[in-house]
Amino acid sequence: MARSNLFQLTRKLGRRIPRLLRRALLILTLLWLVLSLLQAPVVRLGKPDTQELRGVWMTNYGAALMYYTTRLDEVVAHLAQHRLNTLYPAVWNRGYTLHSSKVAFQAGSKSRNPFTSLPLLPFQDTLSEAVYQAHRQHLRLIPWFEYGLMLPVRSPIAQKHPDWLTTTQSGNKGNGWLNPFHPQVQQFLTDLIVEVVQRYGVDGIQLDDHFGLPIEFGYDPYTIKLYQKDHSGAKPPSNPANPEWIAWRAERLTQLMAKITKAVKAARPQAIVSLSPHPPNFAYQKYLQDWTRWVNLALVDEVIVQVYRQDLATLKAELYSSGFRTLLRQPVPISIGLYTGPILAAKQIQPLRQEVETVRATGYNGVSFFCWETTFWLFKGSPEKQVRQTFLKLFPVASKAPIGGK
Numbered sequence: 001m002a003r004s005n006l007f008q009l010t011r012k013l014g015r016r017i018p019r020l021l022r023r024a025l026l027i028l029t030l031l032w033l034v035l036s037l038l039q040a041p042v043v044r045l046g047k048p049d050t051q052e053l054r055g056v057w058m059t060n061y062g063a064a065l066m067y068y069t070t071r072l073d074e075v076v077a078h079l080a081q082h083r084l085n086t087l088y089p090a091v092w093n094r095g096y097t098l099h100s101s102k103v104a105f106q107a108g109s110k111s112r113n114p115f116t117s118l119p120l121l122p123f124q125d126t127l128s129e130a131v132y133q134a135h136r137q138h139l140r141l142i143p144w145f146e147y148g149l150m151l152p153v154r155s156p157i158a159q160k161h162p163d164w165l166t167t168t169q170s171g172n173k174g175n176g177w178l179n180p181f182h183p184q185v186q187q188f189l190t191d192l193i194v195e196v197v198q199r200y201g202v203d204g205i206q207l208d209d210h211f212g213l214p215i216e217f218g219y220d221p222y223t224i225k226l227y228q229k230d231h232s233g234a235k236p237p238s239n240p241a242n243p244e245w246i247a248w249r250a251e252r253l254t255q256l257m258a259k260i261t262k263a264v265k266a267a268r269p270q271a272i273v274s275l276s277p278h279p280p281n282f283a284y285q286k287y288l289q290d291w292t293r294w295v296n297l298a299l300v301d302e303v304i305v306q307v308y309r310q311d312l313a314t315l316k317a318e319l320y321s322s323g324f325r326t327l328l329r330q331p332v333p334i335s336i337g338l339y340t341g342p343i344l345a346a347k348q349i350q351p352l353r354q355e356v357e358t359v360r361a362t363g364y365n366g367v368s369f370f371c372w373e374t375t376f377w378l379f380k381g382s383p384e385k386q387v388r389q390t391f392l393k394l395f396p397v398a399s400k401a402p403i404g405g406k
Contacts, residue, residue, distance in 0.1 A: 040077035053366025055086035064116030083395030095155030108160030148210030204272025212287030308339030333365035346381035
């Protein structure tokens with residue numbers, strides 16, 4: 001008798017669970033929508049009377065987590081309270097986009113990163129909300145195409161287009177790098193970037209050190225034929241560090257940068273083209289990124305040089321001697337990217353304060369912190385009160401980010 005009753009109860013529950021689950025999902029969705037309507041108040045700082053970049057990079061996972069927990073409004077308001085003026089959220093990572101992308105989908109990827117989107121809320125858009133919240137708080141929102149030319153060999157796009165990846169002399173694809181000399185790759189990257197500019201009210205786009213190619217690459221069949229066409233049939237040098245071979249590839253990367261900039265400006269003339277490279281010699285000799293030439297050609301509107309150093313003396317030496325301080329005479333503002341440490345060992349706020357003061361003393365146009373998670377969130381290296389007090393001393397008034405020397 002007991003077994004029969006248990007069996008009947010199990011059958012009844014089995015019929016009711018889908019209905020209960022639907023109700024639970026509906027209640028959760030409605031609750032999420034209600035919470036998302038409760039916005040953090042706008043931070044009133046007054047009209048900016050100075051120009052200095054005060055930025056922070058946010059990973060795609062951080063942005064998505066804050067959005068889906070309905071905390072993104074609080075996070076952006078928190079940045080405004082600390083007198084920052086620019087947020088760079090990652091939107092292109094490991095072959096996926098943070099936002100829904102037709103370009104990525106047509107290339108073989110999912111329309112957006114499945115790890116940063118909830119299937120319960122497919123109609124929602126993290127990037128759209130980030131733009132809205134940033135502009136509510138009078139911050140610039142510049143999407144950061146973090147992975148640039150990096151594309152894991154196991155990603156859906158790479159699996160569908162294996163010829164899009166370049167190789168070393170041995171034919172090794174390594175961890176995966178898109179071939180910037182391939183016309184289909186060039187069109188994909190350009191379309192991927194322009195799509196964001198056209199669909200969202202962003203203030204610009206940002207590329208970084210990953211918009212480059214390790215010098216060991218470029219020995220794929222397509223690039224070899226392209227090189228032979230320019231060199232009377234001669235194959236590329238076997239030494240990947242050969243100066244002429246580096247210069248040939250660097251020039252074609254410059255041409256791609258020019259194509260992207262032209263397309264971005266055509267889509268929205270006022271959109272900012274931002275770049276965050278390594279110091280010039282390293283960027284050119286190791287990643288074919290001749291970015292000082294990009295500055296001279298007016299292909300970028302701002303540059304944030306990554307000078308991620310653990311001690312102050314090394315940082316100071318590089319600010320003076322790494323070959324980009326002379327660019328301060330150019331109309332393009334040159335700022336410095338500062339590293340706030342890894343997740344489990346973030347820098348304390350006082351050494352970070354000294355780094356900011358050092359950057360100011362050497363005449364650069366501002367700073368950006370990598371990354372939000374170790375600067376302001378759970379993984380920061382100092383207590384919240386101490387971080388807040390230090391930032392308010394460093395940045396006592398609001399500031400407008402400089403663009404093109406304006």
